[in-house]
Amino acid sequence: MKITGVRSHVLSCDMPETLGYSQQYYSKRTAHLVEVSTDEGLTGWGECFGPGAVATANAGIVEGVIAPMIMGMDPRDRDVCWHRVYNLLRDHGQKGMPIQALSGVDIALWDITGQAAGLSISRLIGGRHRDRVGVYGYGMMLRPEPVGELAERFADEAAAIRDTGFRATKMKVGLGVRDDIRLAEAVRRGVGDGFDVMVDANHAYDVNDALEVGRALDDLGAYWFEEPVAPEDREGYATLRRTLRTRIAGGEAEYTRWGWRDLLASGGLSIAQPEVCALGGISEYLRVLALCHAHHVPVVNHVWGSAIAVATNMQLLAAMPPLPGGLHPREPWLEFDTTENWFRDEMLTEALDIQGQVAANNGTVALPDRPGLGVVPDPDFLNRHRIDR
Incomplete structure (x- = not known):
């Protein structure tokens, strides 16, 4: 099995009211999903932490930096993929946004591995x-x-x-x-x-x-x-x-x-x-x-x-x-x-x-026990809320 595609989906929607925490108020909700596809038809999903402009920036790291590093690799070799990416990015970010971006990709690889094995991630x-x-x-x-x-x-x-x-x-x-x-x-x-x-x-x-x-x-x-x-x-x-x-x-x-x-x-x-x-x-x-x-x-x-x-x-x-x-x-x-x-x-x-x-x-x-993460996003929902980058 080989990785054939890595795609970010940055989603945004208005919130019904302005909410906040000690650092800021916000009125939009954002999510950054990662979709990894394979030559055997399996698709894995992951998520990167980070709202707003952080999500958009992380999407660029996922698609422009990490994806070329792992394209063609076996998604089940998730620890090999992880260390390849980390070692190549060590000089550019041992914390923060590069690691957030890697997180979403790694979760998607686990999702694929579970589906391929017929086992939940747990x-x-x-x-x-x-x-x-x-x-x-x-x-x-x-x-x-x-x-x-x-x-x-x-x-x-x-x-x-x-x-x-x-x-x-x-x-x-x-x-x-x-x-x-x-x-x-x-x-x-x-x-x-x-x-x-x-x-x-x-x-x-x-x-x-x-x-x-x-x-x-x-x-x-x-x-x-x-x-x-x-x-x-x-x-x-x-x-x-x-x-x-x-x-x-x-x-x-x-x-x-x-x-x-x-x-x-x-x-x-x-x-x-x-x-x-x-x-x-x-x-x-x-x-x-x-x-x-x-x-x-x-x-x-x-x-x-x-x-x-x-x-x-x-x-x-x-x-x-x-x-x-x-x-x-x-x-x-x-x-x-x-x-x-x-x-x-x-x-x-x-x-x-x-x-x-x-x-x-x-x-x-x-706690779900279906293969992989056990969940699948609705493509129509993603299309309605995806933002252009």
């Missing part, structure tokens, strides 16, 4: 530790409105996520210390005690402000504090982990086994959040997962993007060993964006229906 990895997984719903995105109105909206939205059946919820912060504490208090009020709440700062703070917010989160019983400081501030992460009771989570902005080796050695993470569509794809994710578990750091995958990203993570969650094990280990969660997302909910020929499953099955979803 079985290719080594087997399924679980057939269902709990889901946490993130919402409570920032909006350009007064903090008092936003706090009331956050309380109501958090309660709605809980009442829909999700196992836990996650909110955004980034307005400043006092306003962020007010938002966190509103979310705790909305869900009540005994329901896990996570807080995502998207590296909004320096370590002093993060400590102030973190102490408030300790009092509120937050489960984790995500990306509290810049990903480069390894010492800041370690300080927060030593000082706060709330778990410190992060890692979505880290790349490859080498970056993760140094991140884990710094001792700043209570929970690791690798992003498979950014760090180097499934091939590299498995090496990162092994590093995390070797450091006894539990993993809750970062999930952002279209149905391809969600399906990829569902396969990885099925195959993730429990840490540390036992009769009643804390199982990993699937992260789920509760805001409107056509690229997740409307894009496939057969929808994943995460929300419906959560509501009907005590906050859990079934």
Whole structure:
């Protein structure tokens, strides 16, 4: 079998309202899919992390740089393909956009390999530790409105996520210390005690402000504090982990086994959040997962993007060993964006229906066991939302 084509599909649509996080507001949703075709008729799908203009730039890397490197190779030789691309790009980008681009290609190669073998990706990895997984719903995105109105909206939205059946919820912060504490208090009020709440700062703070917010989160019983400081501030992460009771989570902005080796050695993470569509794809994710578990750091995958990203993570969650094990280990969660997302909910020929499953099955979803990723995008949907580059 040989690779005969590598194509990017950059999709865009208007959102029903402007949403944001600590770094920006946005009113369009973007997704970047990678389609790899073969001479035997099999097609694999992957996804590259990165919105907006980043997606467009990554598409150029996929088609103009990576595709010529792997054309004619056997897609089942995915680790050979991965190292060929990485070694040739080492001088031009060991992190960031070249690795995001490689991620989507690698996921597509795994999809082809699973289809060729008649096995799901989770079985290719080594087997399924679980057939269902709990889901946490993130919402409570920032909006350009007064903090008092936003706090009331956050309380109501958090309660709605809980009442829909999700196992836990996650909110955004980034307005400043006092306003962020007010938002966190509103979310705790909305869900009540005994329901896990996570807080995502998207590296909004320096370590002093993060400590102030973190102490408030300790009092509120937050489960984790995500990306509290810049990903480069390894010492800041370690300080927060030593000082706060709330778990410190992060890692979505880290790349490859080498970056993760140094991140884990710094001792700043209570929970690791690798992003498979950014760090180097499934091939590299498995090496990162092994590093995390070797450091006894539990993993809750970062999930952002279209149905391809969600399906990829569902396969990885099925195959993730429990840490540390036992009769009643804390199982990993699937992260789920509760805001409107056509690229997740409307894009496939057969929808994943995460929300419906959560509501009907005590906050859990079934993990697909069909060959490869087990999902196929609807070509008519792609044609409607593809943007010209």
